[in-house]
Structures are given as structure tokens and as C-alpha cells.
Amino acid sequence: MLCPLPIALTIFLVLAFSEPAQARRSVPGKVPTALARIPGQLVRCGWLAQKPPSRPLLNTTKHEVSVFASRELGVSGLQITQLTGGRSRAKVFSATKRGALKGVVKVYPNAGEVSLDMAAVDKILRAGLKEMQTIKVQATTSVVGSEQGVALLSAAKGRFVADSLAALGRLRRGNERSAALERLSEDVRKVAGAMAEQHLSMATGKVVTRRFKEEKLQRLQRHWFRVLKSGLVTTAEAAKVNTALHELSSRFRAEHLSATVIHGDAHLGNYAVANKVTMIDMGGMRAGAPAALDVGRYWQSFVGFGAMSGLTQAEVKTLQGAFISESIKRNPALRQSHASQSVAAADLGIHALSMVVAKRTPANGSRDGSSNDGVARKMFAQVQATLGIGAGSLATSF
Numbered sequence: 001m002l003c004p005l006p007i008a009l010t011i012f013l014v015l016a017f018s019e020p021a022q023a024r025r026s027v028p029g030k031v032p033t034a035l036a037r038i039p040g041q042l043v044r045c046g047w048l049a050q051k052p053p054s055r056p057l058l059n060t061t062k063h064e065v066s067v068f069a070s071r072e073l074g075v076s077g078l079q080i081t082q083l084t085g086g087r088s089r090a091k092v093f094s095a096t097k098r099g100a101l102k103g104v105v106k107v108y109p110n111a112g113e114v115s116l117d118m119a120a121v122d123k124i125l126r127a128g129l130k131e132m133q134t135i136k137v138q139a140t141t142s143v144v145g146s147e148q149g150v151a152l153l154s155a156a157k158g159r160f161v162a163d164s165l166a167a168l169g170r171l172r173r174g175n176e177r178s179a180a181l182e183r184l185s186e187d188v189r190k191v192a193g194a195m196a197e198q199h200l201s202m203a204t205g206k207v208v209t210r211r212f213k214e215e216k217l218q219r220l221q222r223h224w225f226r227v228l229k230s231g232l233v234t235t236a237e238a239a240k241v242n243t244a245l246h247e248l249s250s251r252f253r254a255e256h257l258s259a260t261v262i263h264g265d266a267h268l269g270n271y272a273v274a275n276k277v278t279m280i281d282m283g284g285m286r287a288g289a290p291a292a293l294d295v296g297r298y299w300q301s302f303v304g305f306g307a308m309s310g311l312t313q314a315e316v317k318t319l320q321g322a323f324i325s326e327s328i329k330r331n332p333a334l335r336q337s338h339a340s341q342s343v344a345a346a347d348l349g350i351h352a353l354s355m356v357v358a359k360r361t362p363a364n365g366s367r368d369g370s371s372n373d374g375v376a377r378k379m380f381a382q383v384q385a386t387l388g389i390g391a392g393s394l395a396t397s398f
Ligand SMILES: Nc1ncnc2c1ncn2[C@@H]1O[C@H](COP(=O)(O)OP(=O)(O)OP(=O)(O)O)[C@@H](O)[C@H]1O
Pocket: 013, 014, 015, 017, 018, 083, 084, 089, 090, 091, 092, 104, 106, 135, 153, 154, 155, 156, 157, 160, 265, 269, 270, 280, 281
């Protein structure tokens, strides 16, 4: 039986929109103070004993999360709701009181990831940006007998673009929906502006190294090989994608790119919009990277979130257009980095597809009964479109 598109897309979006966590060692009870750069990557260095971590949790049930959040916030009667969380990724809980969001508790699979997030928050705070801000890490703890790390985060101000997109998708076609699309385009332009401010203000003054580019391309190749191995694509289709990827890689290598600090997982669920834009989930932040990687990834994420939210292709294009035109207006150098944006867009699509095909045939070789080939084929069509192959190309309008 084919898995319905929205369910499968939810699963893959949830699973796939993060850069895979690198092997991170947990350092229970320790918090990083500063950032060091080891070839272009932010790493933790030094440890701060400023605010000791809270008493460890025995487990991460709603009750325990509630006790932790209440104690740290000094607020009783919190309602805890789980927002996200699967077997292998972070669990996120909202802590509300009478409908008002007081904080968010995030349970990371590995305590080291708390440190990476905190280091990135620190880096953004120190950059003193005007349009972009981030949340604060208010308290941390660990889980007894587990690698997991737990952080209490301040509530992001405003509305997540992913949530606004979902709300838009629920409206009937007509004036109301058109007005909501226009408002959302305005939000998306704000994200573009704030992202540009971040990328320009945090430029390192150097260019992106060859090594960085090769790492990025190797990652893309790895995901693509996984798709090839799955047998989902025909030899003829594979040949076309190979040619397109080869050509794209050459153009990416040739681009002269300023290096900056990027979010690293820039998608619609990681930016909230109010007067300012608030960026969350920054454990994948990297220095020495081109702005175009965030821009291309964000641009491409309209496709997956749009499909999941029931948007039309025209609406997705409107939002992508609003985002990319404002991005280029604010950061004109992006005009010279089309290939980098396409690499980020292709990477997002192929990575998501590789996650879906990885689940296609279980290790024992038998189908798991919820074959998602239909979804995978749709996603493959999107990947082809991103690469400018086949009918109905969505993309390459950067
Ligand atoms: N500080 C916060 N304030 C408000 N909402 C938040 C906050 N942190 C997380 N959320 C909500 O929870 C969702 C998931 O959080 P987060 O992005 O940190 O988790 P994640 O598992 O790393 O997600 P992904 O890998 O899909 O990007 C966000 O998209 C947002 O809707």
C-alpha cells in the first residue's frame, strides 16, 4: 500500500531536514564558552561553569519535563505538549500557561549537541545583528543513564514560516487566501533580509576553500549513491542526473565565493517572524561557508513544506520568488553564486529522497508493507526539476 503523500512527507521532512549530526561526544554538565574554528567549522572549546546544569532527569516524560521547566522558569501549572520527536532525533516540548508559550524544552539525542546549539546562539548574540535574533538557552540538564542532553529554550518571538504556510494551505481559494499569500510573502522577504544581514555582517573576509566545496560535493554524492543503490531510478534517469550533477559540481568549484557563517539547516521550520526574525536550531552552524548554501536550502524547502501544506505550485513559486528577489536585493553577490544555491537545493532534495529510499527495503530484504515508492518517485521528480531535467522544471530561477 502506498503511504499517503502528506504523511510520508511529514516523516521525511522531520527526519531529513537536519544535516546529519556528526559524531558528537557528550560532555555531561559542561557548557561551552566560546567557539574555535577548525578548518571552517565551529567547534566547542573551553567550558563554562557559570550556571550549573539542573538536576538530571530520570527520563523525558511530560511530567519530568514539566518539573524541570517549572523549576527553571519559576512558573507552576505549565502545560507540556510534545511538538516533534521520533526515535532517533530531538524531542521538542512546548511549555505553555493559559495559552502563552513560556519556553521550549528540547531533548537532544546527544548532550554534545546542546553545546553546539549554545555555542551558535552565543556567536549570533555577539554579532549584534539588528534584523536577526535567536532564542536563549535558559537552563540545561542531562538524562540519567543516557547520552541525551536537555535544554530549556526561551520562546521564539513571532510565527514560524512553516506554520504560516500550513495555515495558508487550510484556507479556501479566493481573496482571503490571496491576502494571506501576500502577507506570507512579506514574512518571507523579512527572512531573506535578516539572513542577508547575518551573512554580510558575519563574513570572515576570506573566500570559501576548495576543501569546503569538495566536502559539500562528497556529501551530495553520498546521498545520491544511496538513491542509486535503492534501484528506484532507471539507468537512463540515473545517467541524466549524473551528467547534471557533474556539470553542477564543475560550476560550483569554479565559483568565487565569500566565506561567512551560515545556519547550515536553513529551512522554513527554523525561522520565526515578528518585528525581527528569530533563528532556532543552530547546531549545524558553520563558518567558512557561502551564504548561497542557506539561501538555496531555504528556497528549496518551500517545495517540500508547500506540498505538505497543500499549496499550489504557483503559490510555491510566488513565495520562492519573493524570497530570492529580496535575498539578491540585499546581498547582490548572490547573483554570482547560482551553482552554490543549486547545490544546496539539490542536496536538500537528494538527502530527503535518500532518507525515504533508505526506509524502502528493510534490512531483512522484505518490503515493510508501507512502501513509499510513490512518494519517492514524486520526490525524484522534484530533484530532477531542481537540476533542470525533465518536464515542468520548478527551479533554476535564482
Ligand atoms: N525556542 C522555540 N520557540 C518556539 N518554538 C520552537 C522553539 N524551538 C523549537 N520550536 C518548535 O519546534 C520545532 C522543532 O524544533 P527544532 O527545529 O529545534 O527541532 P529539530 O528536531 O532540530 O527540527 P529539524 O531537524 O526538523 O529542523 C520548530 O520548528 C518550532 O516549531
